[in-house]
Amino acid sequence: MRRSSSRLIRLCLSTAAAVALSVGSLGAAPLATAVDGPVQLPALGGPLADGAPCAKASGRRAESTPWPLTTLQLPQVWRLTEGAGVTVAVVDTGVGQDVPALRGRVRAVGDAGKDCVGHGSFAAGVIAAAPVDGSAFAGVAPKARILAVRGTDERGTATPDRVASGIRTATDEGARVVYVANALLAGRTELTAAVKYAADHDVVVVAPAAPDTAPQASDGSKSDTSARPYFPAFVAQALSVSDYGPDGTRPSSAPDPFAADLAAPGDGVVGTAPSGAGHYIGSGSSLAAAHVAGAVALVRARYPELNAAEVIHRLQSTAYPSVPPRLDPYAAVSLLLPHDRSTTTEQPAAHVDPAPSDVPARRAMVIAVAGAVFVLVLAAAAVVVPRGKARNWRPADA
Structure with missing residues (x-):
């Protein structure tokens, strides 16, 4: 999509500001411009340090349309499907129960109805937030349901066992899409088994191809942005996702994804707070994966006859050609594909009249x-x- 140079500059500046401000505590984060409008939003943070306060409600809302909504052509997509009837599990820090944009569509397993960190609530909003008065923000699938499953401890620290257990729990609880927020270097065996368990039950698992912030180098001198396999995204049956910003590029400081299946908006992204109607801004592959999880819900609602592998194939085959291919939800829910059960209809047998008799x-x-x-x-x-x-x-x- 073409934009004026002045708007593009503003978008690039806002993305850079969001990336710079995304490190640190959610509750004490400074303000960052959400989109090209004047409203500023607090930045989303990562796991909380011991003693840091929990995330608070944001008193600010995105008043102008966030760039992912126009880039992904979501208003056009919603004419065909809004994800109704599909449950997306959010395996993350939990999902707050007091979010107006998600009201009536969140079910929590155990203590996952509390979100001290705020990341799970943010991702749930990107996936399924409904429009509310006074805001231009909405999630990818605004009528999908959310199943909150804890994949971290209360401070936001994930382990392979917690994430693997979360994937299995989400599958057993009836989710058709499982969003995983974390990218882990360890846990190949248990996370591979968990993803395979989900796939065997016709569940699509979506995960970031790299963490939102690069891990420290072995000598501790600097962040290590080199590409490497992260789990569960690296598992064959999982749909791995990397991020890009409003200008179509990734921040140079972001971890390099390893052979991602899809790319989606992930920098300078607006999402919901863990309580209230306000918004935050964040960046990272985990937020790109949330956009793809919402798109999976759209496809599963539009074509309920497709199995998990066919849904993934549809998203990849309709993506914009790039490296990696870029998510295109409108094409995924509207294009007719050969060899796809969503577009294959039985043709009536051709009727051929018999040759006329020569007797008359x-x-x-x-x-x-x-x-x-x-x-x-x-x-x-x-x-x-x-x-x-x-x-x-x-x-x-x-």
Whole structure:
């Protein structure tokens, strides 16, 4: 989509500001511009340090349309599907129960109805927030349901066992899509088994291809942004996602994703706070994965007959050609694809009339010839009879 140069500059500046401010505590974060409007939003943080306060409600809302909504053509998508009837599990820090944009559509497992960190509530809003008065923000699938499943401790620290257990719990609780917020270097065995368990139950698992912030190098001198396999995204059956910003590029300081399946908006992203109607701004592959999880809900609502593998194929085959391919929800829910059960209909058997019989033709020919002979006989009689009578039927040479 083409934008004026001035708007593009503002968008790039806002993204850079969001990335710079995304490190630190959610409750004490400074303000960052959410989109190209004047409203400023507090920045989303990562796991909380010991003693840090829990996330608070935001008193600010995004008043202008966040860039992912226009980039992903979501208003056009919602004419076809809004994700109704599909449950998306959010395996994260929990999802707050007092979020107006999610009201009536959140079910929590255990203590996952409390979100001290705020990341799970933010991601749930990106996936399924409904429009509310006074705000231009909405999630990708605004009528989908959310299943909150804890994948971290209360301070936001994830472990392979917690995440694997969260994936299995979400599957057993009936989710058709499982969003995982974390990208872990360890836990290959248990996370591979968990993703396979979900796939065997026709569940699509979506996960970030890299963490939101790069881990420290082994010598502790700097962040290590080199590409490496992270789990559960690296598991074959999972849908791995990397991020890009309003200008189409990734921040140079972000971890390099390892062979991501899709890319989606993930920098300078607006999301819901853990309580109240306000918003925060955040960046990272985990937020890109939230956009893809919402898109999976749209496809599963639009084409309920497709299994998990077919849903993933549809999203990848309709994505904008790039490296990695960029999510295109409108194409995913609207294009007709060959060899896809969502567009395959039984064609009625062709009816071929039998070859016409030649009997009527022969009969007509006989009648025509007989008629012609009869006419000739009558014509001859019309000439011969009068002359015969005139000569009293005497021969002409008599």
